[in-house]
Structure formats: C-alpha cells, structure tokens
Amino acid sequence: MRNYKKLNRKGVSPVIATLLLILIAVAAAVLVYMWVTGYVRTTATGGEEMAERIKIEAVSVSSDSSSLTAYVRNVGDVTATIDAIYVIDRSGSIVGSSPNLSSEVSVGSVTTVTVNGVTLTRGQHYTLRVVTKSGVEASYVFRMQ
Numbered sequence: 001m002r003n004y005k006k007l008n009r010k011g012v013s014p015v016i017a018t019l020l021l022i023l024i025a026v027a028a029a030v031l032v033y034m035w036v037t038g039y040v041r042t043t044a045t046g047g048e049e050m051a052e053r054i055k056i057e058a059v060s061v062s063s064d065s066s067s068l069t070a071y072v073r074n075v076g077d078v079t080a081t082i083d084a085i086y087v088i089d090r091s092g093s094i095v096g097s098s099p100n101l102s103s104e105v106s107v108g109s110v111t112t113v114t115v116n117g118v119t120l121t122r123g124q125h126y127t128l129r130v131v132t133k134s135g136v137e138a139s140y141v142f143r144m145q
Helices: 014-045
Strands: 054-061 067-074 080-089 094-098 103-105 110-116 125-132 137-143
Touching (some): 054 125, 054 137, 067 080, 067 125, 080 110, 103 110
Antiparallel strands (some): 067 110, 080 103, 080 125, 125 137
16 A cells, blocks of 8 residues: 555645745846946946056166156057156155157057156166056156166
8 A cells, every 4th residue: 555644744835935936036136136237347447448558668767867768568458558657756756757648559569758857866766657548557666776
C-alpha cells in the first residue's frame, strides 16, 4: 500500500507566496534602477574628458634660465588641445606662464610647449602644470640645476 501521509502536508499559504513574489520583484526593480543610474552617470561624464590624457615627458631649461620647454605626450584616446602652461614655485606663486596656447597634440604624439620670461633660481624645486581646453591637467616637478 501507498503511504499517503506525505500528500497531506500543507504548503505555503497564498498570502505568504504573494508577499514573497512582491518582495522579489521590488528587490529586482531596485537593482535595475541602481544599474541604470550608474550607467547613465558614467556615460554622461565619460565623454572626451575622460578619454583625454596628457603626460609631461621632460622639461628643458635654457642656459640663461629665461625660457622653459616642456615635452608633452598625448596618452589618451582623442586629440588634446593644450590651453595653458604654468611654472609654479614651492610657495605656490606662478613664476611663468603661457596662457591661450591652442596647441593640438594628436594621439600618441609628443609636442613641445615653451614658456618665455621665466625667472628660475638654481637649486629650487618647481612644478610645471599643463592644462588642456577640456580641463585635463598634468604636473611635473623638477629641480633647477
């Protein structure tokens, strides 16, 4: 004979089953909402600004310390337009600058940018800052020899 005791057990009530389904649906909706808002935020701010990257490879100072040449490489994915270059001393004062340059650097290439009329003191440390039109910055610290 068969044992029918197993068939007499009660299952989950319809009310509890409905509540569990609603809970699962709400949790799934929250996860989808969080993913969509994160994706939208990334694509909204991830345009050319994030793809544009520059690096200062080297700095060369003239023999009379009145001009400085920076070698800037574009390591990003788009052409970068250099807007300005600043030479800053340890106290934070700008000792030389070349604003409004509009010098384009294609992807993977190196360009030179010159600052004239700089006053540099031997033995001092300086920070060279290059800024692009979109606001991307690169800094290079050097000591005047």
